[in-house]
Amino acid sequence: MPCARPGVTRNEDRVQGKRILLIVGGGIAAYKSLELVRRLKERGASVRVILTKGGAEFVTPLSFSVLSEDKTFTDLFDLKDEAEIGHIRLSREADLVVVAPATADLLAKMATGTASDLASTVLLATDKRVAVAPAMNVRMWQHPACRRNVATLREDGIIFIGPDEGEMACGEYGPGRMAEPAAIANAIERLLAQQQPGPLSGRHVLITSGPTHEPLDPVRYIANRSSGKQGHALARAAQALGAHVTLVSGPVTLPDPGGVTLIKVETAQEMLDAVLDALPADMAICAAAVADWRAATEAAQKLKKEDGGNDVSLSLEQNPDILATIAIPGPQRPDLVIGFAAETENVVDNAKAKRRAKGADWIVANDVSHGTGIMGGDATRVHLVTGAGIEDWPSMSKDDMAARLLARAAEALPNLRSAAE
Template structure:
C-alpha cells in the first residue's frame, strides 16, 4: 500500500545520502514530499530533489502560494510519516525545544504523525550533554531514532559515532514504523552470514579472506527492509551492523557454524560470508619468532563447510538455502558444480579476480545460478544486488502463513 512520506533534509554533508533515500522510498511505491532546509540546500539542490521525488522541493515558510493554503499544516498532516535525514544537532535542538522558526521546524511542531530521525553530526557534537538531553526528550516524546553509525567523518582525522545511517537502514526503519503487513518478507526469519573468518596461527597472525562484508551486510539490511526478522552472523569487519537486525559477531569458521545452527530455524538462509577453507591444526600459544632456521611448517586442516552442513540437514533445513561462489575463472561453470556439490538451492556467483575491485569495493557483477538456469545480472551497487536478491527470495517463499 502506498504511503506518504514527508522527508526533511537538514544541513549536513550526509544530505547527499537523502537523494538515494528518496529513490529507495519511491522504489517501494511510496509518495515522497521533501522539505529542504536552508542548510540542506547548501549541499544538494531543489532540482535534484524534485527530479527524484517528482514533487517540487518545499523550502520557504512564508511562501505566498503555499501558505495561502496553510502549507506547513497540510504538509505535516497529509503525510503518514515524517522522516528527518540528516537530522542535524540544530534540528534536533529545535524539535526538543518546540521551536517553529522555519518550514521544517514548523511542520514538525504541527504534525500529529509519527516522526523518525536519522542523526548526523560530528562525534563531539553527538556526545555533547546538550545533544544527549535533546535526544532523551525526543525519545520520551515518542520520536523514533535510527543511527547514527560509527566511522570516519568529513572532517580530516575525525572518527566516531555521528555518521548518518545508510539509506537501506533508514528504509528498514520506515517500513517497520509503517507496519509490515504489505512487506514481502513480513513474518519470515532470514539468516545471513557475512564478512571473512579469521583462523588464528598464533596470537597475532591469522588466515583470512579479503572480504569487507559489504555484500552480506547489504543483504541483511535489504531483508529487514522487506519486513523479515534478520539474524546476521558476521565475521570481523570494519563496517557497522545494519539497523534493525540481530547481529552475532564471530571470528572463526567453527564459531560461525555454531552461531548459524543456534539461529535456526529460518525460512531462508543466505551464506555470503567468505569463510576460510583451512585453519592450522594447532594455534601457537605465543607469537612465532624468526629463529634463523627458515619458515615454520604449518599443518593445515579443513574448516567445517557451513553451507553444505546446513543445506544437507535433515531437520531445521531452511526452506531456501542460498550460497555464494567467489571465483577467479570459469565463474558460472564452477558455480553450477558448487550448487550441486553443496546441496543448496541457489548460488550467487561473482568474479573476484585481479582488477575486478569486488573484494572491498561497492559494486558487484553476479550470476544467479538456480535449478532452472542462470540469470546474468548487470553490474550494480552491492545495495542494489542485495535488494534484487531479496526480492527473488521473497517471490520464492511459499504463500500463506510464515
C-alpha cells in the first residue's frame, strides 16, 4: 500500500478497506480524478474505475489502472465481464459510487434513468449511495435543463460535492469547476462515516422546518422570515448519525437534503397532517416557524383596495398547534419531543413556559429580535431548556448547533425510552 504523504491524516475507521467505484466522465477535469484515486489509495481505500468514452479522450485507461492497481472498466459489452453480469457486480460490490467529473451529459442520464453505456447502466443498477462532483461550463451548470436534472437528483438522494466557482478551461468564470481532489476525498470520508452504524441507526427522526404560508386570497398570504436553514441542518445532522429522517418542510429556497424523506407543504394544517401521517417516530424536532394564525375565510378572489376603502379588517383564527399535538401522551408520542422557541424578549422565561404548556421534553430557545441576524442567517445562539435545567450555548453555525443537539438527543434517547417502558 502506498505510504501516506505528509499532511494526510489516515482515518482507519472511515476509509481503510472501503471499496470506492469511481466513474470518470468526459471533461478536462478528468485529469483531477487521477489525483483523487491517489488520495483515496493513500487513505486505505480500494478504488475501481469506470472510464467513459469521453473520459478516455482526456486520460488513458492505463493511467487509472496503474494508480488504482486494478483493471479500468470501459465497455458495457466486454464479453468476459458481461458473462458474469459485470455491470451488476460493479454496481453492488462498492461501498460508495462516486462520479467525478460528473458532466452535464452524465447528470442528464442519471436524472432520466438512461442506460446507454457502462457508466449509466451501473448508476441505474446500483443500490449504494452515489456522490457526484459536477464539472461543466458555467452556462451549462446554470441552464434550466441542468438545474431541473440537479433538482431531480437531489430529490433522489444523490449527494453533490461542489461544484466550485472559478476560472474555467474555456476562459469563462463562475460555478462549474470540479471540486479539488482533496475536498472530494474529504467528502468521501464523511459519507463513509455516515454509513457506519451511528448512534441513531434504526431510529426514525421526524423534523419540521421552514415557515408556513397561510393564504388570504389567491395572491397574498401570512408568513414569517424563517429560512428553514436550522431545520434542514437538523435533518442533515440526524441523517449523519444514521437515523431514518422524515423532513416536513414549508416553502423554502434551500437545496433538498440528500438521503432523507422530504415532504413539502405550505400551510400549518398541511404540515400537521404530514406530521401525523409520518408517525410513529422515536424523536420529533419541531423547528418550523409555523404561523400562529390563518384567515378565518380565504377570499376566492384577490382582495381589492376599493373593497374596504382605506381600512381593511381581517378575521383570523388560530392554526393547529403541531408541537402540542405531537407531545400528547399516548402510543404515538415520540420518546423525545423537542420544540423551538423564537423569542424577542424574556427568551428563557418564555421558553420555560412554552415547554410546560406544550408538553415538550426540550425547548431550544433563541433571541430573534431585530439586529441579531438569527432569523434567516447562518449562525445562532441558543438556550437549551430541559427538565434538568437550562444550558446557555455559545454562538455557532446552525450546522454546528444541529450536530451538537442531535448528539445530545442520541445520548438521551435510550434513557428516555427505558424510563417510558
